[in-house]
Amino acid sequence: MYDVVIIGAGVTGAAVAWKLAEYDIKTCALEKCSDVCEGTSKANSAIIHAGYDAEPGSLKAKLNVRGNEMMDELCEDLDIPFKRIGSLVVCIYKDALPGLKELCERGEKNGVKGLKLLSREEAFLTEPNLSDETQGALFAPSAGIICPFELNIAMAEIASMNGVEFKLNTEVQDIKKDSDGNFRIFTNNGEYKARYVVNAAGVYADVIHNMVSSKKMHITQRRGDYCLLDKQAGAHVNHVIFPQPTELGKGVLVAPTVHGNLIVGPTAIETEDKEGTATTAQGISELTQKAGNHVKNIPMNKVITSFAGLRAHEDNNDFIIEEVSDVPGFIDCAGIESPGLTSCPAIGETVCDILKELMNFKKKENIITKRKGVRRTESLSTEEMNALIKENPAYGNVICRCESITEGEIIDAIHRPLGARTLDGIKRRTRAGMGRCQAGFCMPRTMEILARELGLSYEDITKSGGDSNIVAARTKGEVKRP
16 A cells, blocks of 8 residues: 555656655656656656746746756756756737737746847847847747756656655556545556555656546647757757747747757657657657748758657647546646646645645655665766776777767666666667767667666567567577677
């Protein structure tokens, strides 16, 4: 019996686990995938939004601004990269300039600090590669960029270190309430019991909600296609560049990433398929055209990969974070689309406050508040690197040449709390395979390390769990390395 079971270990579920781990309760997170951060959280814009876009008074507005304020301290505690580079909302039509002022006023009502309207000349001084059609821009200095994988993984890791149990490859199939008012959660890996349930299931939040409530919920999946460009293109813009927003979202942005690449996207294409993350030629063409409306000369010949993610849009166009009225003890975290990544620590706080009212739990006496990420050899000086290699020679063996990732970093990623068990798990924790060649060189060596460290055969190693095996069978004898 658990006090709380969280369904979903994306960035929302991990944030809830991160906050609940501070309290003296028994908590478990159930995740249907082979790792945390395998859904929407792995495929988004990686932006920390300032908070001017959401309707004043909405949960999106409140939690966006609060989450943005929390991000500096959180990222320092979790040892993950975060940069406040600011954002520009670019207007390319003279008759739409009043809309920028309205957006600025909305942001000020939401509590966003430092907003400034820029003239055409000021905008070009800030960003020379803006479209020649630029008429003005709204500057938001509090916006930033982050690595969504590392944020999700770090929150889950520290929750695990503080006692939260994570059950991976565990898909919820049904939920019932017993005669004592407790929840029985039926999964492909057996039954779990809990006093309270938190529904953080992303695009499946409506499915989970509708298992228990007579008041039905509906989530619309909006697919967003992205292109990631090589680091050679990373300095094309210095800020996050947005078009003026529409009812379908914030539009196709162009932004540097914390690791030095350039990201372009997303589209907003509604789909009925909750697993429909395949990119399309139409989607890529659309984002290329729309991005070019606001930023000129984007070097799309430098694209190294494309991908798509699904945004969980709820019909009322706001986050739903509340105890379900006809199911006491069941807490929804639904409709967590943009700015969900920015809002996640504030969402964790909000859910924790709801449960605190219901359970009256107390803080643990000793909790871990800081963690160290995978050691990044690329940032070390020559002297530091030599000392590290002397201590552990695995750090002198470069596996991923594009990103300069060593064997030592990969081993660290495998043996950490909630350590990597798949190639994608290694990639998201270390960036091995994220470079220009997209794992063309390092994949066999990474598989070799995974097999050795986990005692697996090559045939057992997957890209991302399930049936995503890389090797079907051996055709030749095993090669023994000296």
